[in-house]
Amino acid sequence: MVFRKWVRPVVVLAAFMALTSCASTKVTRVSSDTQIDLSGRWNDTDAQMVANAMINDVVSRPWISDFMAQANRKPVVIVGDVRNRTDEHIDPVVFTKSLERELLNSGKVKFVASSDERSDVRAERASQQGETSPETMKKLGDETGADFYLGGVITSVIDASEGQKVVFYKINLELTNIQTNEKVWIGDKEIKKIIDKNAVKW
Amino acid sequence: MGNNGLVLGCLVLALGLTSCVTMTRNALFQQADAGANDRDYARAARMLDGPDSKKYYGDKDQVLRYLDTGMLYQLGGQPDQSIKRLEEADRLIDENYTKSVSNAVASFVLNDYQLEYFGEAYEDIYVNVFKAIDYIQLGRYEDAGVEIRRVNTKLNLLEDKYGRFADSLNASPTARGAVKPGRTEFHNSALARYLSALLYRAENRPDDAALDLRNLREAFATQPNLFNFAVPKLDEAPQAPGTVRLSVLAFTGRSPLKRANNLRINTLQNLIVISQQTEDAAGNLEFTNMAPLAFPGVEQGYNFKAELPEMVLRPSRVTKIRVLVDGVPAGELSLIEKLDTIAHETFALSQTPIFFKTVIRTVTKGILTKKAKDAALQAASSAGSLGTALAFAGGLAADLAVDASEQADLRIARYFPGRASVGEFDVAPGTHTVSVEYFGPRGELLYRDPGVAKPYQAGGLNLFASFDLE
Numbered sequence: 269m270v271f272r273k274w275v276r277p278v279v280v281l282a283a284f285m286a287l288t289s290c291a292s293t294k295v296t297r298v299s300s301d302t303q304i305d306l307s308g309r310w311n312d313t314d315a316q317m318v319a320n321a322m323i324n325d326v327v328s329r330p331w332i333s334d335f336m337a338q339a340n341r342k343p344v345v346i347v348g349d350v351r352n353r354t355d356e357h358i359d360p361v362v363f364t365k366s367l368e369r370e371l372l373n374s375g376k377v378k379f380v381a382s383s384d385e386r387s388d389v390r391a392e393r394a395s396q397q398g399e400t401s402p403e404t405m406k407k408l409g410d411e412t413g414a415d416f417y418l419g420g421v422i423t424s425v426i427d428a429s430e431g432q433k434v435v436f437y438k439i440n441l442e443l444t445n446i447q448t449n450e451k452v453w454i455g456d457k458e459i460k461k462i463i464d465k466n467a468v469k470w
Numbered sequence: 471m472g473n474n475g476l477v478l479g480c481l482v483l484a485l486g487l488t489s490c491v492t493m494t495r496n497a498l499f500q501q502a503d504a505g506a507n508d509r510d511y512a513r514a515a516r517m518l519d520g521p522d523s524k525k526y527y528g529d530k531d532q533v534l535r536y537l538d539t540g541m542l543y544q545l546g547g548q549p550d551q552s553i554k555r556l557e558e559a560d561r562l563i564d565e566n567y568t569k570s571v572s573n574a575v576a577s578f579v580l581n582d583y584q585l586e587y588f589g590e591a592y593e594d595i596y597v598n599v600f601k602a603i604d605y606i607q608l609g610r611y612e613d614a615g616v617e618i619r620r621v622n623t624k625l626n627l628l629e630d631k632y633g634r635f636a637d638s639l640n641a642s643p644t645a646r647g648a649v650k651p652g653r654t655e656f657h658n659s660a661l662a663r664y665l666s667a668l669l670y671r672a673e674n675r676p677d678d679a680a681l682d683l684r685n686l687r688e689a690f691a692t693q694p695n696l697f698n699f700a701v702p703k704l705d706e707a708p709q710a711p712g713t714v715r716l717s718v719l720a721f722t723g724r725s726p727l728k729r730a731n732n733l734r735i736n737t738l739q740n741l742i743v744i745s746q747q748t749e750d751a752a753g754n755l756e757f758t759n760m761a762p763l764a765f766p767g768v769e770q771g772y773n774f775k776a777e778l779p780e781m782v783l784r785p786s787r788v789t790k791i792r793v794l795v796d797g798v799p800a801g802e803l804s805l806i807e808k809l810d811t812i813a814h815e816t817f818a819l820s821q822t823p824i825f826f827k828t829v830i831r832t833v834t835k836g837i838l839t840k841k842a843k844d845a846a847l848q849a850a851s852s853a854g855s856l857g858t859a860l861a862f863a864g865g866l867a868a869d870l871a872v873d874a875s876e877q878a879d880l881r882i883a884r885y886f887p888g889r890a891s892v893g894e895f896d897v898a899p900g901t902h903t904v905s906v907e908y909f910g911p912r913g914e915l916l917y918r919d920p921g922v923a924k925p926y927q928a929g930g931l932n933l934f935a936s937f938d939l940e
Contacts (some may be wrong), residue, residue: 274616351612352612353615353619354616354619355616355619355620355622356616356895357613357616376736386574426623426627428627428630462542
C-alpha cells in the first residue's frame, strides 16, 4: 500500500523530467533584419549598416553626374576586394554582397559580376558555343567592361579594461576610375561597440 | 608522548596508504604521449579526440582537449582539422575566463581543477600563432593575418586580464585583498612579428614587413630575460634576382608540464609533523620528506595540506638545425623564440593568485575540520573508549578526505613545441624538396624531416614548417 502511494508521484516526476529533457532546444525564428548581438563581433547587422550608409554616400556624390555628362550613360561599377585587417574572421562575401545589393537598388549605376563570378559565367557562355541554338546562344567577347572599381579595407582597434571591451571598426572604401586610376570617391564609416563582459550571465 | 606515538603511527600509516594510490593527471596521458613520441600524431589525436575523450578531459577541461588535438592535427599535417579545434579552444578560453571572473568566490572553496580552465597566458597567445601557421599552410593569408593581430591584441591586454582576475578574487570576503596580480615581461612575440612580416611580404607591402622586422628586433632589446640569445639575421641580404625567398620555421622540444608538490602539516600535542610529496616523471606522488618537530604549546588535531603546481621544462636535445634544398645543404636555422621560457615566465601571472587561493583554502579547511573533529570527540567521550576510538578514526578519515580534496591544478596543454627557429634561403623558382635535419649536442643526427617536393613560386609566401618534438 505504501509502495503504491509512491508510484504516482515518481511516475509524474519521471514524465516531467523526460518531457523537459526533450524540450532543451528552443528555436525562435526572427526577421532577417532583426538586430542580434551575441558575442559583440562583426555580424550581418554591421555589414548591412555599413553597406547602406556608404552606398548612400557614394551614389550622392558628383562623380556620377560628371560621368553621365561625359559618357551619356550610367557608370558601370565592379565591387572588388574589401580587405580584412581586423582581428576577427569576417566573411568578405557577406559584406560585398550587401554593397552590391545597395548599389543595384540605388538605380544610379550598373554593375558587373565580380572576377570569381565572371569565370563561371564565361564557362557557361563557352559551353553554349556550338551546343545551344543560334537564336539563344550568347556571343563571346561582348561583355560590358566596368568603368569603376570599388574596393577597400576594414580595420579595427580594440581596448579593454574592467570587463568592458571597446571595438572600433573603421571601413574605408575607394572608387577608382579603371581607365585613368583616378580616385573619384573615398568614403569611410566607423562603428564603435562597447561589449560588457560583466553583463554575460551563465 | 605514548599517546602521541600511537597517533603518529596511525598518521604515518594513513599517509603511506594515500601515497600508494596517488597518481596525478599527468599519468593519464602516457599512451597519448607515446604516440606523439613515435611521431604517430594521428594515433595520439584519435586517442584524445575519439569516443574515449572523456577519460582525458572533463567538462571543465575542454580547452585542453581542443588545444592538444588541434596541435596534434597540425603536427600530423592536417591544418583544416587543426584550425577547427584551435578555434574552439580560443573561443572557450575567452568564455571560461568570463565565467571565472564572475564566479571567483567559488575558487576559495573549490580546488582550481574543479573550475572551468581558461588556459595559461602562453596558451592563449600561441593558440593564435599556430592557427596562423595552419592558415598559411592553406594559403589563407588574410585569415593568418587576423590571427597575428589577435596575438598582438592579447599581448597588449595580458596584464590587464590577470589584474582583473585578481580584482575579482579580492572582491570575495575570504580574500580580503590578499591576492596580488602577477607580472610579466612578455609583451612582444618575435615569432608572431616574423609571421606578420612574411604575410606583408606576400602582399608586396615591404614597408610594413620592414616595420614588423624592426618590432622583432625590439622584442629582443626590450625583453632581455626572454630573448637572451642573438637576433636571427633576417631580410638583411638583398634577395638575389630571379630567385624565390624560402622561409623555414622549425619547432623543437615540448612546452612545459605542471607537476604537483605538496606540503602537509599535522599537529600532535606539542609536536608538528611536516611531510612533503613531489611528483615523479610517471605522474606518481612520492614522499620526499617527513619530519616530526617538537613544538611546545601546539594543540593536537590540525591537518593542513597545500598542493601547488610547479611548471617544469621539457628541454630539447637539439643544438643545431640544418636545412637542405634538394639534398644540398642550404644553411642553418637560428633560434627566434623560446616558447617554453615564455610559458614559464608568464606562469607567474596565474601562479601568484593560485598561491594565495591555496593558502587561504588550506587554512580554512584545516580550521573547520579541526573544529568538527573536536566536536565529534567531545560528543563521543561520553560513549566510552569505543566511542572515542570511533571518533578518532572518523577524524582521521575526515583529514584524508580533506587531503584528497586538495590537489594541485595540473591542467596544461601538452603538445605545443618548446622552441622556434627560423632561416631564409633564396632558391630558383620551381619544385624543390626542403628537408630539415636536427642534430644533438655531440653533432649526432637526431631526426631528419624528409619534406616533400613542392612548388615554390615568386611573389607568394613560401613557408616550410617542420617539427621535431622528440
